Structure formats: C-alpha cells, structure tokens
Amino acid sequence: MKGIVLWHRKLPFIILNKWEATLKIIIRRNWNQILPWLMLIVSLTGFCLFYLAPFIVSFFYSVVDNPIHGAFCGLQNYKELFRNQYFLKGLKNTVVFMAISIPLNMVLSLGVALVIHKMKRYPKFFSLIFLIPLAIPSATSAFFWESFWGVHGTFNKFLSVFGIRGIDWLDSKYSMMAMVVIFIWKNIGYNMALYLSGLSSIPEQYYEYADVEGAGFVWKFKHITWVYLIPTSFLVLIMTFVNSFKVFKEIYIITGEYPPDGLYVLQHYMNNMFLSLNYSKLASAIYILTIVIVLFVACLFRTERKLSKDLHY
Amino acid sequence: MSKQRVQRWKSRFWWLLFLAITVIYMAPLIITFTNSFMSSTEVERNYNVSGMEEGSYVDMNLIPEKVTLSQYAELLFDSPVYLNMFWNSVKITVPIVVGQIIVSTLAAYAFTVLKFKGKELLFFLYIIVMLLPLQVTLMPNYIVADWLGITDSYLAIILSGIFNPFGVFLLRQFMKSLPDAYLEAAKIDGAGNGKIFISIILPMIKPGIAATAMLTLLDYWNLVDQAIIFIQDSEKQPLSTFLAQINNGDIGLAFAGSCFYAVPMLLVLLYGQEHLKQGIAITGIKG
Numbered sequence: 337m338k339g340i341v342l343w344h345r346k347l348p349f350i351i352l353n354k355w356e357a358t359l360k361i362i363i364r365r366n367w368n369q370i371l372p373w374l375m376l377i378v379s380l381t382g383f384c385l386f387y388l389a390p391f392i393v394s395f396f397y398s399v400v401d402n403p404i405h406g407a408f409c410g411l412q413n414y415k416e417l418f419r420n421q422y423f424l425k426g427l428k429n430t431v432v433f434m435a436i437s438i439p440l441n442m443v444l445s446l447g448v449a450l451v452i453h454k455m456k457r458y459p460k461f462f463s464l465i466f467l468i469p470l471a472i473p474s475a476t477s478a479f480f481w482e483s484f485w486g487v488h489g490t491f492n493k494f495l496s497v498f499g500i501r502g503i504d505w506l507d508s509k510y511s512m513m514a515m516v517v518i519f520i521w522k523n524i525g526y527n528m529a530l531y532l533s534g535l536s537s538i539p540e541q542y543y544e545y546a547d548v549e550g551a552g553f554v555w556k557f558k559h560i561t562w563v564y565l566i567p568t569s570f571l572v573l574i575m576t577f578v579n580s581f582k583v584f585k586e587i588y589i590i591t592g593e594y595p596p597d598g599l600y601v602l603q604h605y606m607n608n609m610f611l612s613l614n615y616s617k618l619a620s621a622i623y624i625l626t627i628v629i630v631l632f633v634a635c636l637f638r639t640e641r642k643l644s645k646d647l648h649y
Numbered sequence: 650m651s652k653q654r655v656q657r658w659k660s661r662f663w664w665l666l667f668l669a670i671t672v673i674y675m676a677p678l679i680i681t682f683t684n685s686f687m688s689s690t691e692v693e694r695n696y697n698v699s700g701m702e703e704g705s706y707v708d709m710n711l712i713p714e715k716v717t718l719s720q721y722a723e724l725l726f727d728s729p730v731y732l733n734m735f736w737n738s739v740k741i742t743v744p745i746v747v748g749q750i751i752v753s754t755l756a757a758y759a760f761t762v763l764k765f766k767g768k769e770l771l772f773f774l775y776i777i778v779m780l781l782p783l784q785v786t787l788m789p790n791y792i793v794a795d796w797l798g799i800t801d802s803y804l805a806i807i808l809s810g811i812f813n814p815f816g817v818f819l820l821r822q823f824m825k826s827l828p829d830a831y832l833e834a835a836k837i838d839g840a841g842n843g844k845i846f847i848s849i850i851l852p853m854i855k856p857g858i859a860a861t862a863m864l865t866l867l868d869y870w871n872l873v874d875q876a877i878i879f880i881q882d883s884e885k886q887p888l889s890t891f892l893a894q895i896n897n898g899d900i901g902l903a904f905a906g907s908c909f910y911a912v913p914m915l916l917v918l919l920y921g922q923e924h925l926k927q928g929i930a931i932t933g934i935k936g
Contacts, residue, residue, distance in 0.1 A: 368841040372759040375846075379756030380771075382812030387778045390789030451667060464922055465671045468678055471914035474871050475892035476907035479900070480677040483696060483707045493706035521674070533926045571822070574780070581782035585873055589893045606784040610878075615788065622785045629780050633773075 391622075398619035406616070413620040423621060426602040429512070433583075433601065437516045438576050442569065444520060445527035450561075452528065453535045463532060467525035477522065478589035482506075485514045506591065511598035519583040526579060527572045534568030535561070570640050577632075678911075680709055685720055685908045687713040689901025692720075696900055720905030731888065731906065738887035738910075741803050741876075742869045745810035749865050750858055753816030758846050760817070761824045772821070775814040783874055791878060805879045810869055816861045823857030824850065859924035863917060870914055 363370060398413055400406030417423050448466060452459050469477060484490050485505040492502025505514045542560045551559075584603040591599055593608055602625060609618035684692060687710075695708040724731050760772060778786065786809070794805035831853070835845045876890040888910050895903045 367843075371842045372763045375755035376759035376763060379752045379759075379812065379817060382752065382808065383775065383778070383814060386790055386793055386809045386812050387786060387814070388774065390792040391778075391786075393792060394789055460922065462667070462671060463926075464918060465675055467918050467922065467925075468675060468915070470867050471911055471918050472678060472681070473889055473892050473907050473910050474873060475889065475895065476681055476903070476911065477677055478893070479903060479907075480680065483709065486707065488706045490707060490709050496706070529925050536926070574776075578780055584782070584784070585871075589873070603782055603784040606782075607874075610784070610788055610791075618788055622788065625785060626777070626781060630777055633777060633780065637773075 394615075394619040394622060396619075397615045398623055400616060402616065413616050414624070417617060417620050417624065420617075422600070423602075423605050423617075425597065425600050426605040429598065429600055430602045433512060433515060433519075434577070434580050436512070437519050437580055437583075438573070440516065441520050441523055441527060441576050441580075442572055445524045445572070446531050446565070446569075448524055449528045449531035449535060453532060463525075463528060466528050469522045470525055474585045475589055477518070478586045481514075481518050481586065482590045506599065507596035509598065511596055515583060515587060515599060518586055519580065522583070522586070523576065523579050527576060530572050530575065531565065531568060534565050538564045566643055567640075570636065573636065574633075680711065681904050681907050681911075683711055683713065685904035686716045686718065687904070688715065688717050688719050689723075691715075692901045692904065720902055721909070724902060724905050724909060730884070731891075731902075731909075733884065734886060734888040734891050735910065737803075737885060738870060738889060741806055741810075741872070741887055742866060744803075744807045745869050746862050746866050748807070748811030749813060749816045750862055752811055753820050753861065754851070754854070754858060756817045757820035757824055758842075758850055760821050762842060775817055779814045779818055787874065787878060790875075794879065800879055801881050803880075803885075806872070806875045809875075810865075813865075816865065819861050819864070820854065820857050823854055823860075827853055856924050856927040859921055860927075863921045863925055866917060867914060870910075 397406075399408060399410060401409040401412065452463050452466075455462065482489075486492075487502065487504040489502070489505070491505060495502050505511065538561065543556060546556050546560060581603065584601060587595060587599055587601070588604070588607070593604065593611070594600075595604060602621070606618055606621055609615075609621065684695075687695075691714055695710060760768065790805070790809045791800070794800045794809075799805045799808070827850075831849055832845060835849055840849075871889050872887065873890050873893045876887050880886055880890075888906065892903065892906050892910060895906065
C-alpha cells in the first residue's frame, strides 16, 4: 500500500525527468543550431515588447475617435490631421529643414574629413575638436545658441558694429537657418568620423597609380575617393537622417512647447499631442510619418543596391 | 616670389583658416569653461536678458572679472541635490550601455549566421524603428511601461534604451565587414557557434563594440525628453534634465554644472576617439 502511494507520487517526476532527459538530448545535439536563435530572441523579445507591439497597438488609437471607450471612426483622424494647420506647418518645416540640412551637412563633413585625412600635423586633435559638440550637454549648447541668436545675442552685437539693427533670429523668417547652423555645428563631427573611417579604408596605391598617370585632384576625387565612399555616404545619410530629428531637443530647450512659426517641427506637434493626452491624433501622426520614412528607406535601399551592382567594388 | 614660397604661403593660409574654424567651433566649450569660474552674480549680469534694454547685448566674456570657484562650491558641497542628480545619470546610463552592448552583440551575430525567410524584412523593421524620431517611439514606450507598471522608475528608460535597435544595426554592419574566411576556417575545424562567437567574433569586433558603447553613452548621457515623460519626482531626474530647465531660472550655476557634466563625456571622447574611427566599418547598408 505504502509503495503504491509513493509510486503514484513519483509518477509525474518520472515522466518529467524522462521529458527533461529527452529535451536535454535534443538541445545538446542541436545546440549549435539553437544558440543563434536564443541570441536573436533576447533582442527580438525586447524589440517587439518595447517598440513593435505597442507601435502596432497604437494603430488602434489612430482609428478610434477617443482613446478611452472610443468608437471606430475609420480614417477620420487622418483626414482631420491633413486639415490641421499645426500638423501641416510642422510637416512642412520638417521637410524643408531636412532638405536643406542633410545635404549641407554631408557635403561639409566630407570636406572636413578630407582636410583632416590629408593633414600631416595633429589630425587627431582636429578631429577631436569637431567631435566635442557631441559631448557638450544639450542644455549647454542650447543656452549658448540662445545667447547667440537672441535679440540681445552675440550675433546682433557683432552686427551692431556695422550699424545693422538686429532682430530675434530665432523668431524671424531666418529662424530655419539658425536651426540649420545649430544642427550642422553639432553633427559635423559624427559624420566626419564616419567619413574618416571610410577614407582610411581606401588603398593608398590607387592614388599612387593616379599620380603616376598625372591625374589631378578633381579626377582623383571623382574616380577614386567618391567611388569608394559611396557605401559610407549611405551610412552617413542614414545617420544624418536619424540625427536630424534630434535637433528638436535643443530647439525644445530654447523655445519650449510653442516655438516661433519657423521652428515648429513635427516633433513639437507630437510632443504637444502626447502632453495633452490626445493619443488619437498622435497615433495617426506617427503612422503618417512612419509611412514617409519607410518609403524613403525603401527608395534608399533600392538605389544603394543598384549602385553597388553597377560598381562591383 | 619663387613658386616654392607661394606654395608655403598657400599652405599657411589654409592652416590659419582651419584653425580659425576650429576656434569658432570650440567657442561654446571654451566659454562654458571659463565662465564657470565667474560668480553667479556676474553670470546673471552678463546673460540675463529679461531686463535688458534695446541695444544692449549679452556679454560672452572670455575672462571672468574675478576668478572664483563659488559655482563649483555650490554645485559640489553646498547641497547634495546636484551630486545626486549626477549619480542618477550614471544609474540610468550605465545599465543602458551595458545592456545594449550585450543584447546587440548577440543579435548582430544571430543576424549574421542565421538564414531564415524574412530575416531581411526583420532587419528592415529594426532600421525603420531606429530611424523614427524619439517622439514617435515615446508613446509606444509609455504604453508598455504603463502596462508593466514601471512608469516613474528608471526601468522604463533603461529597458527601452537597452532594446534600442541602433546597436544591432551598427554591429551587424561591422560584422559584415569581417572576412568570411575566418568563419569558414573555424567551421571546418569543427567550432560551434558558441565557440566562434566567443573566441573569433568577439575579439575581432572590439572596436565596433567600443564605438557602439560610445555613441549610446553620448546619446543617453544627454537624455532630456524621456526623463521628463517618465520621471515625475524632480529629485530622481538626471542632471541633463535639470540643466535643461536651469536656463529659465537660476543660470548662475549653469556653467559649472555643464562643465561638471561634460567632463566624463570629454574623457570618453578623448580616450575612445580612435575606436570610433575604427569601429564604424563601412560596408554599405544593404541588407
């Protein structure tokens, strides 16, 4: 009797042990195949949990009229968004800002990288200087630029020497330019580092051959440097794109939630919608922006693939 | 003038131009540094624009009237609040950097060796999320944090930071640049994925890891928006957020605070500059 009771209690453990044993064998035999999956799953779980899943959930917000007990209203929120003057203003400013600042930043940082790459004395020192803005707290750079562009700012002080009466540059039709300057000041170093790393991977012999043939600077740049920098440029473009959204931080610190018209970007709109708990509008704005970005990246990848197919480097 | 002399003057000119640009470039740092030795009243007088008349300007003086350490004394000794906030920044940033490196190194390796349908699509999703501005991912993050009950704690910021797809993207680019021959040789020798990862891949991607760590560190050391959204308690705010709000109030401390806060990152740059250059291997962005 006693033995039966014991056996009955042991049974689940015996089965479990057997299962465990087989599982162990399976895992041990296929460990090599399983391991990479485990490696991926760590990241994938967090990625899905913190980014993907809530992102998909937020689609639900964008098609109801009210986040709490809302009724389905189709594309109403999207339609309203395209009639909303603030959203349109933010969208326009964001697009204009990117269209100016991204190419300008890429060209300038390539120029700086080329100069530093050629430098015989202190190249490290100079590249460090261009990286410094990355280490300065955003609040500090915001404060500096506010003191620079303001009505009582240093820029106006400089202009007053020539008898020009200054304006508040951040609240004028030139405010976009002020924002571009801030962005470029902050981000040249980042792109320069990318370009420097691209430049240092170009074999030196190519330039020597070109020198033997008597090629000029422009020819060398066009046929060697640029060709080899195309993959770098794509990476730079992507990173500049990411960073161009981040200029919002400085602008936000300087001007707060309701900046002058010229500085109102999409992030202001989203931030204000978030703070006023207007999730429906925020979610639809998020989806519109995401669609734009997906299209942009898809085009970018297509171009990249085509170019690299043509080049065979 | 001989041709050689013209050449020499030309190169001097370019040198001077470049030097001038760098001086302008460094101005914010230099001014922040020297002005941190001003007394609070001098800073107020120089920078407070609220009572300023038309035609008078902010004084960005390079040299203080009287050199004093009073700003630093107030920051470091008079009240523990600032040091606490500095410590808060460390408590947020360090776990993010460590977690991000571990998670993304593993994932980047998995993306390199695994072959499955939809892999490129998945990576494409990573890139898209990486490209989205913070304001877009903030609401999804907030929804999850709310659901997990971790709003008003560092965990909300730390966890979303750890799983930021940026590291996976950068490290995968780096791993792609490694010659395949190493992996093939190791496989022929019978090394498994675990062994290849630890004894071949990890040592080779050290510069990539350093670059990822640096960029993540610089990014999160300066975080402002997330802390404002997730952390209500003002004592628990990181120093970066506090500095962002100081501009509207007591600017007397701003310079010393900024200097104090920038020093660790400057050291990181100084030490890690070379890693940054080597660590971003360029192989294009194709999936």
